[in-house]
Amino acid sequence: MISLSGVTKRYGETLAVKALDLSIESGEFTVLIGPSGCGKSTTLRMVNRLIEATAGKIEIDGEDIASYRPEELRRRIGYAIQSVGLFPHMTVEKNIAVVPTLLKWDEARIKHRVGELLELLSLDPAIYSEKYPSQLSGGEAQRVGVARALAADPAILLMDEPFGALDPITRESLQREFLRVQRELKKTILFVTHDIDEAMAMASKIAIMRDGSLIQYAAPEEILESPADRFVREFIGADSALKRLALLKVGPLFKRAKSIKEREGLVAAKERIVEGENLWLTDEKGVVKGWISPRSLTGAEDLTEATTSLDPRAAGIAKDDNLRDALSTMVKFGFRTAPVVDKGGILLGELSLSAILEA
């Protein structure tokens, strides 16, 4: 657990951070967010004492960080930054090994740990260990940066806009990957960003700062549902409802759906269909082939004529998709009700527009 109480940083006349109180539970993914210059990086760096607080107290697991030697403290805290800061004269392996080396781990243990971390971050050790930073792409370099921060298995990670310099596609894939890593490792993370979407996607708690002060500190859903003031409302943007949908999963909202197999024929379909609902056409294995509406059944010669066919890989929704993506798919295909399918396209149920609106 990290707790900041009354933490202040003064630069001459300006107060970069003003009497900040913030308490971060172990295993929590806390995102610090706010406009440029609001004191996010300053706050972060006071936790590993790259910057010394002017006033106030910071404790880690109940111990005042001032009681440690700064170097000792920093070796116990992972640190990753936007510019990555890989050492260009060292191989990827040596870069990742920096903190274990400082901690005087033996060589075999370091080697084993480096391989483990490269694999954790989806970098093949055989390919990447001996590369130099100049031979890596931006995304690869940042993966190595994260691996390096994790090297000595610190309980706490400080990350200052680690994905800020990456293109949107790479950023998103790294965010996803890092979330997977975090689910596995359960670190206590303090993560700075000024991208609200990144905050919403990653955080278990968001701390919104302005002018060196904490404005709101709450879970993402709560911030979207009840922003503390106008500043927060403006900061999260006009599409806060959509952002909220992005936090919710399809899983708990979809219902069982009625379906029919091709060989069952037109008569069975007419018997099964209910006014105001669709029927999903599937093959023998249950893979969705299309949909049948009550209107299309009237006057149809056979089942095929009554069916509007669809490709479940494009138009299907997965159980762990979020509602924003589901909504997007539905708008794209003009569905009031969309099929929920598994990886193989097999029908699991259906999600209706009204279920999303009520969520």
Next chain:
Amino acid sequence: MVFDNAAKRRALKALLLLLPLFALLTLSTSLWESAFGPLFPRLEQLVYPLASFPLLVGEHLLLVGLSSGAAILIGITLGILVTRPWGRDLLPAASSLASMGQTFPPVAVLALAVPVVGFGFAPTFIALFLYGLLPILANTISGMESLDDGILEAARGMGMTRSQCLFRVELPLAAPVILAGVRISTVINTGTAALGATIGAGGLGKPIIAGLIGDNPAYILEGAILVALLAIIIDTILGMVSVARVEGV
């Protein structure tokens, strides 16, 4: 990092040629006589007679070695000190000194040193030392100052002490620039050391001065060729060291 093995091989090949040539010219007087005989038929003395070439080369190397050695030691140390947080106040003074000093001709330094310490080895040593110090200081400062802030922040943030940061990160990264300064400084000193002969410091400048005074172009050429060869050899060796550094780090 560039792995420039080709450059190293070229340098090695050049040395295999230059070193025997230099040894031959230093050790054999008959070679000079047979070369200069037809060139200067009216000269009575074809080879500088007052000291043997090996002795002169030795004096020259001692002068350059001591002054450049001191310049390297002090220059790099000063450069490191003024780029530390607590030495930063001196940085502007040090960098303007380093860049200004290089516009100052070495002869002027010699002329200024003589009244202070007299003739001979000492003033030449002082002049060469001061003159050699400046490019090393300048390059150490610029090598240290050009380091990426993110790299230094990462080094500190991961828990390196100031000295670990200096020896494991800053110096290895600044090394190519620092070594370039060492190379320039030492090569210039090798040539400039010949001026020491004017105030009695010995070395390969002696035949040059004697030739100028006694109107003997053979002496001048002998001194000049040996100095030039020595400078090229030193340059090649130091060039190889910096290539090796770049690879090794």
